[in-house]
Amino acid sequence: MPEFLKVLPYQNALQLIVDNFPLREIEYLPLLNCNHRILAMDLASPEDMPAFARSTVDGYAVRAEDTFGSSESLPGMLNYINKVRMGEEALFNIGTSQCAWIPTGGMLPPGSNAVVMVEYTEKLSQDTILVSRPVAPGENLMQKGEDVSQADIIFRSGKIIKAQEIGLLASLGIDPVPVFKPYHIGILSTGDEIIPLEQTPAVGQVRDVNSYSLAAALESCGAVVRRYPLVEDNFKSLQTAVDKALKENDVLIMSGGSSVGIADYSVEVMLSFPDSEMLFHGIAVKPGKPTIGVRVGKKLIIGLPGHPVSALMVFYILCAPVISPASVRQLAATINVNVASQPGRDDFIPVRLLEGNTGWLAQPLLGKSGLMSIIAQADGYVHILYQQQGIKAGELVNVNLF
Amino acid sequence: MPEFLKVLPYQNALQLIVDNFPLREIEYLPLLNCNHRILAMDLASPEDMPAFARSTVDGYAVRAEDTFGSSESLPGMLNYINKVRMGEEALFNIGTSQCAWIPTGGMLPPGSNAVVMVEYTEKLSQDTILVSRPVAPGENLMQKGEDVSQADIIFRSGKIIKAQEIGLLASLGIDPVPVFKPYHIGILSTGDEIIPLEQTPAVGQVRDVNSYSLAAALESCGAVVRRYPLVEDNFKSLQTAVDKALKENDVLIMSGGSSVGIADYSVEVMLSFPDSEMLFHGIAVKPGKPTIGVRVGKKLIIGLPGHPVSALMVFYILCAPVISPASVRQLAATINVNVASQPGRDDFIPVRLLEGNTGWLAQPLLGKSGLMSIIAQADGYVHILYQQQGIKAGELVNVNLF
Numbered sequence: 160m161p162e163f164l165k166v167l168p169y170q171n172a173l174q175l176i177v178d179n180f181p182l183r184e185i186e187y188l189p190l191l192n193c194n195h196r197i198l199a200m201d202l203a204s205p206e207d208m209p210a211f212a213r214s215t216v217d218g219y220a221v222r223a224e225d226t227f228g229s230s231e232s233l234p235g236m237l238n239y240i241n242k243v244r245m246g247e248e249a250l251f252n253i254g255t256s257q258c259a260w261i262p263t264g265g266m267l268p269p270g271s272n273a274v275v276m277v278e279y280t281e282k283l284s285q286d287t288i289l290v291s292r293p294v295a296p297g298e299n300l301m302q303k304g305e306d307v308s309q310a311d312i313i314f315r316s317g318k319i320i321k322a323q324e325i326g327l328l329a330s331l332g333i334d335p336v337p338v339f340k341p342y343h344i345g346i347l348s349t350g351d352e353i354i355p356l357e358q359t360p361a362v363g364q365v366r367d368v369n370s371y372s373l374a375a376a377l378e379s380c381g382a383v384v385r386r387y388p389l390v391e392d393n394f395k396s397l398q399t400a401v402d403k404a405l406k407e408n409d410v411l412i413m414s415g416g417s418s419v420g421i422a423d424y425s426v427e428v429m430l431s432f433p434d435s436e437m438l439f440h441g442i443a444v445k446p447g448k449p450t451i452g453v454r455v456g457k458k459l460i461i462g463l464p465g466h467p468v469s470a471l472m473v474f475y476i477l478c479a480p481v482i483s484p485a486s487v488r489q490l491a492a493t494i495n496v497n498v499a500s501q502p503g504r505d506d507f508i509p510v511r512l513l514e515g516n517t518g519w520l521a522q523p524l525l526g527k528s529g530l531m532s533i534i535a536q537a538d539g540y541v542h543i544l545y546q547q548q549g550i551k552a553g554e555l556v557n558v559n560l561f
Numbered sequence: 562m563p564e565f566l567k568v569l570p571y572q573n574a575l576q577l578i579v580d581n582f583p584l585r586e587i588e589y590l591p592l593l594n595c596n597h598r599i600l601a602m603d604l605a606s607p608e609d610m611p612a613f614a615r616s617t618v619d620g621y622a623v624r625a626e627d628t629f630g631s632s633e634s635l636p637g638m639l640n641y642i643n644k645v646r647m648g649e650e651a652l653f654n655i656g657t658s659q660c661a662w663i664p665t666g667g668m669l670p671p672g673s674n675a676v677v678m679v680e681y682t683e684k685l686s687q688d689t690i691l692v693s694r695p696v697a698p699g700e701n702l703m704q705k706g707e708d709v710s711q712a713d714i715i716f717r718s719g720k721i722i723k724a725q726e727i728g729l730l731a732s733l734g735i736d737p738v739p740v741f742k743p744y745h746i747g748i749l750s751t752g753d754e755i756i757p758l759e760q761t762p763a764v765g766q767v768r769d770v771n772s773y774s775l776a777a778a779l780e781s782c783g784a785v786v787r788r789y790p791l792v793e794d795n796f797k798s799l800q801t802a803v804d805k806a807l808k809e810n811d812v813l814i815m816s817g818g819s820s821v822g823i824a825d826y827s828v829e830v831m832l833s834f835p836d837s838e839m840l841f842h843g844i845a846v847k848p849g850k851p852t853i854g855v856r857v858g859k860k861l862i863i864g865l866p867g868h869p870v871s872a873l874m875v876f877y878i879l880c881a882p883v884i885s886p887a888s889v890r891q892l893a894a895t896i897n898v899n900v901a902s903q904p905g906r907d908d909f910i911p912v913r914l915l916e917g918n919t920g921w922l923a924q925p926l927l928g929k930s931g932l933m934s935i936i937a938q939a940d941g942y943v944h945i946l947y948q949q950q951g952i953k954a955g956e957l958v959n960v961n962l963f
Contacts, residue, residue: 190758191788194777208933211764215931245794246754248764264754264867266765306932313934321963322781322876326774326869327937330767334758352648352666356592356736362613362650363668365732372728375596379724386593392647465666467728474724490892491920518893518957529617530708531610532715535729555920561723 207304350415380483415465447473492519509537609706752817817867849875894921911939
């Protein structure tokens, strides 16, 4: 009969994965392809933005001093001398008591230091404008370099690039952008009872689930995924398949073959390559106890449990935070029932989020562990640390969103 | 001089966009390509899952009655008769006082009704097993159909498909999957001061930002995006470009050309097509007042402000919730300073999230409106309704995450 697995605390297993995860390489990508990528170095602004003082309203560029004292009952009178055109340099000068039409975004003409909004003006004649409200120097304009000054650090390495970041990079003309290359991660499912999705299972057989759900989860972490065909549960086939997958990827995720019994030669295969090292075999977590970590040279094999629910949960707690740390999102919620937990292991409880009167409620989806229909209803999970005995109804918890 | 814009309340503008947004078509996609797609109809399970009673542990399949009364001091004795193999039908019968080895996931042999975990057994001889703990009928197994029963509705139309959903669909063999086709959305930027990213701006010119940031934001909403070359600010060029873009997309997002002045012929262009209708011209929001909505036949044009920050904010408040309602994520946070707001318009305040002692804090990024560097630091925005006069420090608010 197989022995009990020796188990490692969750945090230690996670740290071993972090320490042994391959290093990320850097690539320069066209800005348009950078959405959801991670910036690979600190970026400094190559220039001032705006590059010239711009109006933030439609109105008249003026010397602010000329508007002081203006009011509706006693409007100031300015001499209209010219018009700023969008996209063109303003080459004329605003002298005392002069003004020029300026559209939003137009360049402030030399001599002027403020803009009066069109709403507070009236055109008295071809060359006379009445101003019914004073402006202070600097009002209704953006100074050169006010948004970003040259050499300012605009983003730090590790920032996830989204629409806003792309906007700022575009406005500064930064293209291409240094980002981390995605990880190449292979998925290999084993198990004699597992059949491809398109076949009809005979009695006793089940369909391959993990290579589908893990591919989606990896994709959502920004990885480039390779799915390998199902492998029979025997040493030689498995060794050949693992060898190929290790060559083609940075990390290999295996599922099935890690429960006691079958685990024996599955581990033997993982350790059959030169410079391979067992990092852990068994973790003090629920679900996911029979998880395996093996380093092979500079690559990593993570052996997930075969059961689809456990495999996916272990992926979320052990792999996702390392592959895509910035994508982990938490949300505070109040747990709505007591949840017991056995001290000495970390528990991960799938929860559904409900809207409460004063924020989110987390509804644990307890039921029998291992139901696909349950995890498919979950919005995230709650982590109960190994020193905790459980969580009491009414406590505030962090929900890690799927 | 241009007139003031007549403005529509935010909710009315949003409702007009919802009412006039093109209908979504349905397509059947291979399961592997369904990640992040939206399910287009309710799905019922074609079969029972599991399809047979399965063990959830490694151990011995037994008749539960035969274990009653077993204890460590007085173990029960069972007759070992056979072994269940993974992926094969169990064709032998478990009779009184008999047992068979069964691995996790193995099919329960006829006659048995429970599984004793291997941890509570001892192999006395080739054909005798000692049991040190009783099991109840149904213990350590999953009944046929217990996870999902045939004809159960597993997912409702509108569900976002992620890794867990893909897992459940795979386990039930549902492939391909009916999902909504992505919207095809075009982006057209105008403005004589706007130059392509790769050119060096002369004084008075600025780079095209919106077609980059909006493309990323649309992509994140699952849309198929077409970016069109910059168009000069003149009627004929604009009409030709809009005509082409309307033919090639479901929705056209324009930016620039919607502020007063230039807006005149930009609106004229939008209304120059057969069966076109102005939905709104100006919204009571900040930022984003000069936003335009025009229906052209069954298609829609949304004219966003030219300013990059306003354009992106209006996209988030008016377009994203319609293109991808399920992607809108909120998070409760405590606002950490007073924010004033003018009644009569909806205000949208970019905020940064900070970790507080009892949950998230929302730090409004006030500064001068329109700074790209500010919105690029924001994690989301807070919506101040038009009837509100502002938010007091310490109030709980919903942050809409970017």
